[in-house]
Amino acid sequence: MSALLEVEGVSKSFGGLRALSLCSLSVQRGSIAGLIGPNGSGKTTLFNVVTGYVRPDAGSVTFDEKSITGARPDEVFALGLGRTFQLTRIFARLTVLENMLVATQRNEGWLRSIMRAAASPAEQRRAMELLDFVGLARLSATKAGTLSYGQRKLLELAYVLVADPAVILLDEPAGGVNPTLINEIRERIVALNREGKTFLVVEHNMEFVMGLCHQVTVMHQGSAIVSGTPDVVRADPRVLDAYLGGGEEEDRDDVAVG
Amino acid sequence: MGSSIIQAVIDGVLTGGVYALMAAGLTLIFGVMDIINIAQGIFVILGAYLSYALSVHAGIDPFLGLFITIPALFLIGIGVEWGFIRRLKEGDRTAMSILVTYAVSIIIEGVLNVSFSVNYVQIHAWYVNRSVHLFGFYLPYIYLFGFAMAAVLLIAIYALLYRTRFGASVRASLQDRTAARLVGIDVRRVSTICFGLGVAVTAAGGMVFGATNAFNASTSYDLISRLLAIVILGGLGSMGGALGAAVFMLVLEDVVAVVWSPVWATAVFFAALVVVLSVRPAGLFGRQVARAQ
C-alpha cells in the first residue's frame, strides 16, 4: 500500500511558540486516518501547513509523490486536496447552491469567467447531486447564513466534494453537532471512502474517531508520538500520558472533551 | 542648504508632534472599536474654529481656551458615538462606520461653512508670528508650545492607558473585545469614553493647526487624508506606530519642500504611504496578518 499524503519532519514556530516540531505523518491511499491529541498540540497548524495556509519553517509535504511544501491554498486545492475548517467557513450571504458553484471554478481565463453564466446546467446538476448526497438539496435556495451549525458542516463537505479531491481533510467534523447529524456525517464519510476517497480527520470526539478511522495518529506538543490502528493507540500508555500529564497546564482543562 | 535641511527636520519634528497627537486619537478609536473615524479631520477644524471664535469674540488666549474646547469636543465625540456609532450592527461595523463618520463630517462641514463662511481664517496670538533664535535656527514659539502641549497630552494619554484601572480595561478591549467582555469589562462604556477621548485631542491639535495654517472647513479633507496616511503607515491601532509615522511623514514632507519643491511635498507624503504599503501591506509597525485568518 502506498502513502498518498506524506508529511516529513515539519516544524513551525509562531513568534516564540513552537507549534510543530519535526512532525511526521503518512496517510495511505484509500484509508480514513484520524488525528487526535490535546488542545494546542498542533493538529490545526498541521492542517494549515498541508493545505498551504501556513508555510512551514522546515520539513516537507508530499502529495501523490509531488512536493507541495509551501504551495498556495488554491494550488493545493487544485491538485486534489480539499479541506473543511474547524469553525465552518461558508459564504453566508450566498444561497446554498451558489456556495456550491463557487467551488466549481477552476483554472479558466478571466475573459471566459466574465462571459460565462455562473454555472452550466451540468455543473448545476452536479452541485444538486452533491447537495442531495449530504441531504441539503431541499435547502438549495436558502441563504447559507441561515443554516444550522451541523448543516454548515455538511455544506462545507459538499462543496469540497465539488472539485472531486483525492484527499479530504476534515477539521472537527463532529464538533458542536447534534448526535443525529453526527451519524449522518459519519455515514457520508464511510460512503465516500468506499468510492475511493482518502480522509484525514481531526476530531475531539474519541468515539467518533475510533469507530471511523483505520489508522489513528496522536499528536503531542507539536509532534506525532504514536501511530497505529485504533486498538493499538487505545492501549498505548503514551497516549494517556499526553492527555493527562506532561503537557502545559492549559491542556489539562480540555481532557473532558475526549 | 545643509542648515536649511536641518531647519526643515526641526520643523518636521515639532509639527509632527501635533500630528502625532491627532493621529493617536484616530488610532485609539480604531484599536478599541474597529472604527475608522473619517470625521477626525473636521473635528480638528471644528476645534480650530472654536479656539478662533473664543480668541476673537471673547479675547481668550487659545491655550487657555483649550480648557473649554477639549471638554466640548469630548462631549461632541461622546454624542456622536452614542447617537450613531453605537447603533451600527457588529458585522459590518468597520465599513459602515466609515460612511457614518463621513456623513457626520459633511454635516459639520456644512454647518461650519454656514456659521463661519468659506473664507480662510487663522488664529492669532502674540506667539504665533514670533520665534526664538537658537544656534542659527528659527524656532517659532507656536511650534515649541504646540510640541510641548502635544507631548504633555500624549504622556497623559499614556499614563491613562498604562497607569489606571480604566486604562487596563481599554488595553484589554484593544486586544480582544470579546475576551474583555468575558472578564466583565463594560466594553460599550469603554468604547464611548475612548471615542470621546480620541475626538477630544483634536481640540488641542486643531488649535495649533489653526494658528500655524490658514484654514476653512474644506481644509479637513487634506487633514483627514494625512491623518489616515499616518495611522495606516504606523499600523492601524498601534499608538507608538502613529507617533513614529507622524514624525517621519512630517519631516519627510518638510525636507522634500526644501530640497525639491513645496508643491510636490504633499505628493511625496502620500507616495510614501503607497510605496510602503505595496511592500508591507500592514504598515511599517503593524503586525503582518497570517494567511489563515
Added chain:
Amino acid sequence: MSAGAKSSTEAYVSDTGVSTGRRSAIAAAWLVFGALLLVFPILFSNPTVTTIAVFTLIYMTAATAWNGFAGYSGYIPLGHAVFFGVGAYTMALVSLHLNLQGGYEMFALVPLAGVAAAVIAVPFGLIALRTRRHTFVVITIAVFFIVQLLAFNLGFTQGSSGVQVATPLWTAASFNDRFYYAALVILLIAVLVSWGIRRSRFGLQLLAIRDDEDRARGLGVKVQRVKLLGFVLSGVTVGMVGALYAFFIGQIYPQFAFDPLFDVTIALMAFFGGLGTISGPLLGALILEPLQQYLTLQYSVGSLYLIIYGALFLIVILTMPRGIIPTIGDRLAMRRAERLGREESPSAAPVSPPVEVAPFSGAAR
C-alpha cells in the same frame, strides 16, 4: 430551524411558483422605466430640467459602476473620482490637441477615456487591492489626493486655470438632448455590464470574496485577479462618464474633475438605493442627484446640501442599512411568506423571514 427544514420542500416549490409571476412584474417595471427614460426629453424640453436630467444620468451610471465593484466585492473604494477626472481630462486634452471643433466626433473620445481610465486603474488596483479592506479605503483616498495634486501641478493639465473644451454649435433647443441620449447609451452599457457580472461566474467569485475572501482563495478562486478585474471594469465606466461630463460642461478644473465629494456622492446613492443590487444605485441617483441640483440652484449657499446630504446619509444607514430596494424587497417577501404560511398550514410555524445581517441581497430586483 427544524420547523423551517420540515416545510422547506413545499416552500421551495411554491417560492419558485411565485417568483415566475414576480419575475414578469419586474421585467415589466424595467420596460416602463426604460421607456420613460427614452421619452423624457420629448416630454420635458425646459433646458434647466434637461440639464439636471443629463447630470442625473451621469450619476446613475457612476453609481452603477461603483456598485458593480463595491457592492459585489465588499471593498469600498473612495477614489473613483480619479477615473472620473482622468476621463474628463482625456476628453479635454485630446480634443484640444486634435483640434476638434465640438461635433459628434467628440463622442468618439468617450471610449478612449475609458481606456485611459483602465490604464490608470491597473496599477492603482494592483497596489490598493493587496491590503485589507479598511486599509484599502484609505489607500484609495491617498491615491485620489496624489492624482488631484498632479492635475493641479503638472504642465500639460494647465494647472488651476483648467482646460477649455470645444463647444458644439448645436442649437440651444437640441443641445441637451444629444448629451442626454449619449449619457443614456453609457448608462445602458453600465447596467448591462452590472447585470452581466451578477449572472457570470466572475460575479459569483466577487460575491464569494465579499463573504469570505480567504475561503474563496482556498477553493481556487484567483482573488487578486478577480478583484482587479472588477475594479478596472468599474473604473472604465466612470472614466467614460467623466469624458461626457467634460464635454457637456465645456471647461474643466482640477477641483471639479477630481472632486473629493464625488465618491461620497456615488457611494451614498448606491447605499441609499441598495448596495449590491442593480436597481438600487439607479434609484439612489434618481432621487439624490435632482435633489442636489435643485438645492444648489435654489439656494446659492452650497453648504445647505452638505447638511441635507449628510443627514439623509445618516438616516438611511441607521434606519435601513441595506438601502431602500432590499428593505422593501424583504418587507414584501415577509408579507408573502406570512400569507403563504397562513394559507398552507395555519398551524405551522411561520416561515422565517429572510432577515440577514448584511446590506447585500444579490439578485436584481
